[in-house]
Amino acid sequence: MGMKKKAMMGRILLVTLLTLVSLIYIYPVFLMFMNSFKPFGEVVSDPIAFPKQPTMENITYVVNKIHYGSLFFNNVFITVIGITGIVFFSSLAAYILDRRRNKVTALIYALIITPMLIPFQTIMITLLKAMNILHLDQSRVGLGIQYWGFGIPMASFIFYNFMKTIPKEIDESAMIDGASTWRTYRSIIFPLIKPVTFTVIVLDVMWIWNDFLLPLLMVNSSNKTKTLVLAAYTFVGQMNTKWQYAMAAMALTVLPSIIIFIILQKYIVEGVVAGAVKG
Amino acid sequence: METLVFTLPALFLVTMMMYIPFLMSGYYSLTEWNGIAKEPVFIGLANFRELFGSGSSFAGTIFFTLNYTLFFMVFSNIFALALAVALAKKFRGANVFRGLFFVPYIMSMTIVGFIWKFIFMKGFEKLFSLTGLGFLNLSWLGDPSLAFYSVAFVGVWQSLGFYVVLYIAGLKAIPEDILEAAVVDGATPMQKFFRITLPLLGPSVTTCIFMSLTNGLKVFDIILALTKGGPGKATYSTTMQIYQEAFTNNNYGLGSAEAILYFIFVLITTQLVLRIMSRREVDL
Numbered sequence: 001m002g003m004k005k006k007a008m009m010g011r012i013l014l015v016t017l018l019t020l021v022s023l024i025y026i027y028p029v030f031l032m033f034m035n036s037f038k039p040f041g042e043v044v045s046d047p048i049a050f051p052k053q054p055t056m057e058n059i060t061y062v063v064n065k066i067h068y069g070s071l072f073f074n075n076v077f078i079t080v081i082g083i084t085g086i087v088f089f090s091s092l093a094a095y096i097l098d099r100r101r102n103k104v105t106a107l108i109y110a111l112i113i114t115p116m117l118i119p120f121q122t123i124m125i126t127l128l129k130a131m132n133i134l135h136l137d138q139s140r141v142g143l144g145i146q147y148w149g150f151g152i153p154m155a156s157f158i159f160y161n162f163m164k165t166i167p168k169e170i171d172e173s174a175m176i177d178g179a180s181t182w183r184t185y186r187s188i189i190f191p192l193i194k195p196v197t198f199t200v201i202v203l204d205v206m207w208i209w210n211d212f213l214l215p216l217l218m219v220n221s222s223n224k225t226k227t228l229v230l231a232a233y234t235f236v237g238q239m240n241t242k243w244q245y246a247m248a249a250m251a252l253t254v255l256p257s258i259i260i261f262i263i264l265q266k267y268i269v270e271g272v273v274a275g276a277v278k279g
Numbered sequence: 280m281e282t283l284v285f286t287l288p289a290l291f292l293v294t295m296m297m298y299i300p301f302l303m304s305g306y307y308s309l310t311e312w313n314g315i316a317k318e319p320v321f322i323g324l325a326n327f328r329e330l331f332g333s334g335s336s337f338a339g340t341i342f343f344t345l346n347y348t349l350f351f352m353v354f355s356n357i358f359a360l361a362l363a364v365a366l367a368k369k370f371r372g373a374n375v376f377r378g379l380f381f382v383p384y385i386m387s388m389t390i391v392g393f394i395w396k397f398i399f400m401k402g403f404e405k406l407f408s409l410t411g412l413g414f415l416n417l418s419w420l421g422d423p424s425l426a427f428y429s430v431a432f433v434g435v436w437q438s439l440g441f442y443v444v445l446y447i448a449g450l451k452a453i454p455e456d457i458l459e460a461a462v463v464d465g466a467t468p469m470q471k472f473f474r475i476t477l478p479l480l481g482p483s484v485t486t487c488i489f490m491s492l493t494n495g496l497k498v499f500d501i502i503l504a505l506t507k508g509g510p511g512k513a514t515y516s517t518t519m520q521i522y523q524e525a526f527t528n529n530n531y532g533l534g535s536a537e538a539i540l541y542f543i544f545v546l547i548t549t550q551l552v553l554r555i556m557s558r559r560e561v562d563l
Contacts, residue, residue, distance in 0.1 A: 011370060018365060022379045025436075028394050029382055031402065047401040085292075093289035096282050108286050115297040117549075119497060121518045122542040125525045125534050126303035127296070134295070149296020152289050181281050210387035212500050213522075229387045236393050236504070243397055250390045257385045265378050268385075272441065273448045276486055 029254075036248035043244045058248035065245075066231040067223060068252055074140055075228050078215075079208045081144025086151035086204055087197055093152075094159035095189050096181070099168065109160065116153045120213065128217050137218050140225050146218065147208055155200045158278050162196040163189075199278070202271030209257065228253040308536035313529045326536035336512060337537060340520040341544055343427075347516065348495030348548075350431040355442050355491045356484070358435065363446030364472070377447065381440035388437055392504025395433045396420065399505075423513035426506050430514045434501050438494065442487050449483025450476070485556050492552050496545050517541045 035043050037054040046052075062068065097109045127146075128137065136142030166189070174184045190197075212229050219225035232253045235246035261268055308326055312319030330337045366377050383391055399419045407415035419429045453476060461471050477484075499518040502508060508515040508523070521541060525534030 011368075014365060014368070015370060015372070018376050021362075022376050026379045026382060028398055028436075029386075031398065032390075032394050035397075044401065046405060047397065048405050089289045089292060093286040096285040100282050105282060105286070108290055112286075112289050112293055115293055115301075117546060118297055118301055119518075119542060119545050121497075121499070121521045122538045123297060123300035123304055125521070125531055125538060126307060127300040130295070130300050130303065145292075146296055149292040152293050153297075156289060181285070185285075206385060210385075212387060212389045217526075229389055232387075232393070233389055233504075236396070243401070246393065247397070250393060254386050254390060258382065261378070261382065261385050265374070265381075269377070269381065269444050273444055276441075276445055276490055277448070 032247050032254070033251050035244065036251040038244060040242065040244045043247070047243075058244045059252070062235075062245055062248040062252060066226075066249065068228075070223075071226055071228050071231055072256070074219075074224075074226060075209060078140050078144045078147075078227065079205055081141060082147030082151065082208045083201055083204050085145065085148035086155050087200055089148060090152050090155035090200070091159045091190065091193060091197065092185060094156050094163050095185050097156075098160055098163040099171070109156075113153045113157045113160075116157065120150070124213065124217060131218065138221055138225060140219065143215060143218050143225075146214065147204075150214075151204050151207075155204070158196060158200055158275065159193065161278055162193055166192055196274070196278075198267070199271045199274040202268055203275040206257075206268075206272075304535045304538050306535075307532055308539045310532045310535075312532040319532060322532070326533050327540070329533065330536060330540060336515070337517075337520065337540070339512060340515050340517040343515055344496060344498070344517045344544075345548075346427070347431055347434070347498055348492060350427075351434050351495040351498070352488060352491040354431070354435045355439060356487055359439055359442030359487065360446050362439070362443045363450055364476075366443065367447045367450040377440075377444065380443050383437045384440040386437070388500035389504045391437045392433060392501045395429075395436075396505050399429060420506055421510055423510050426510060426513045430498075430502055430505055433505060434495070434498060437501065438491075442491065445487050445490075446480070446483055449480045453479045488556065489549075489552065493545075493549060496548060517544070 031048065034049075034051055035047060036058050037056070038046075038051040039053070039055055039057070042052060093108075093112060097105045097112075131137040131142065131146065134142075136145055170192070171184045171188055174188050175181075179187075210229060211227075212233070215227045215230055216233075219227065220230055232246070232249040235242065235249045307319060309321060309323060310319035311322045311325070329335060362380060366373060366380075403415045403419065406412070417425055419425050457475060457479075458471060461475050466474070497518065498516050499522070502514055502516055502519055503522075506514045508519045517537070518541070521534050521537045524530050524537055528534075
């Protein structure tokens with residue numbers, strides 16, 4: 001009995017401690033949301049407390065100023081284009097490269113995954129020039145397409161490793177029944193690799209949705225092509241930041257991610273773990 | 280033939296976005312080019328000579344990046360492991376806690392940087408007037424020796440949840456009967472952790488160390504949001520140096536040379552750490 005009581009006490013102590021630590025840990029996020037409902041004077045005079053006279057003025061100002069709806073659409077549009085291409089091209093290549101192993105496919109595989117070693121800052125200067133020549137800069141579609149090139153190495157690597165675990169007999173029997181390679185991929189392989197497709201989607205959505213530097217270089221010139229993070233960035237100046245608007249803009253940028261995370265927490269965490277372990 | 284049709288799109292895209300810009304960087308690093316003049320002028324290795332010269336601040340940015348990465352790796356892993364041990368236990372609400380620590384990781388690093396900029400500038404001031412705690416009255420972003428810790432701290436805060444969930448996954452994979460057997464044999468909680476849990480956690484530790492290494496070396500957004508590399512050059516990472524050289528100073532040639540050196544630096548550092556880690560794993 002004594003042991004049990006001690007274990008109980010230990011557990012209560014642990015939960016209390018964790019509650020305290022996690023509340024302090026997450027406080028900055030609360031602070032952002034709280035301050036987006038305060039008038040300027042209150043943000044400056046009392047930045048850490050609950051709003052005394054909550055106002056929607058900051059939110060409505062920011063929503064109108066940055067055309068929140070259309071920027072939100074830009075984010076979704078760029079992310080969807082990016083993800084679709086990454087998943088499609090990577091899984092297709094990984095399928096063929098795993099099933100037909102020879103010197104040529106080994107070389108192609110190596111060429112596809114090696115760029116994982118190249119940091120973005122190494123190529124960003126010349127990328128801007130190259131994309132300018134190809135007319136892929138200053139365009140949402142162009143930015144989405146650029147993510148294909150950056151996402152494919154890692155995604156191909158993850159798909160390729162998973163493809164090994166799918167028995168060859170499955171697609172061989174489909175081929176014997178007369179299905180083409182494309183048909184086999186589309187109706188047999190693609191459904192089978194769903195779990196890992198989900199991993200790739202989670203990782204790449206988080207990356208593309210929140211990405212900052214590539215959009216800054218490629219689509220920052222016009223409101224028609226801007227992303228949410230870029231808009232939030234413009235509210236914070238060097239000297240006289242209007243923090244009440246900045247907080248509202250940041251809160252509006254982060255809110256969709258947080259809502260989706262609350263709904264899909266289990267799957268997102270699983271995807272991130274799987275991606276790190278496989279990648 | 281089919282092989283080529285199905286794999287060439289991926290290869291083509293990677294070539295367009297990565298190999299060609301990479302080769303271009305290699306070429307432009309040998310030129311003087313300000314982006315305005317039509318043609319870059321070939322100057323051989325002059326850019327590299329300048330970067331290795333005594334007047335150059337490039338070595339300082341590498342030093343900062345290494346420092347930051349080391350701090351980031353050590354503290355991310357220690358705190359994440361401690362939290363994971365507590366959060367891997369079964370109790371009601373465990374998932375809520377895990378979720379809370381993960382929230383900053385799903386946020387854009389730029390925004391995380393701005394939130395903390397606000398806290399360091401305004402929040403600490405208010406907290407100081409309420410509590411009188413001396414450390415709150417320091418200039419965390421304005422003092423060159425403190426700015427390093429502010430930037431590194433925010434980096435750890437943003438991605439801690441990521442390492443926590445990786446360690447939790449590793450801890451859950453450890454068979455419970457081994458741990459129970461240790462308790463039966465009279466192992467103290469400390470012995471249990473260092474003699475059994477930690478060695479069995481090997482693969483997770485390797486993953487987390489490697490991920491924190493590559494993420495540390497890439498640091499950029501948080502610094503741009505918090506300090507822009509300042510005060511002075513106190514928090515100037517190599518990534519920041521390349522960015523400013525190219526897009527503020529318009530020295531595209533010199534920037535490309537820095538980009539190439541940065542690539543070599545990242546390659547050597549990661550390979551070195553991989554080598555050390557694989558040797559350690561054999562020892563176990």
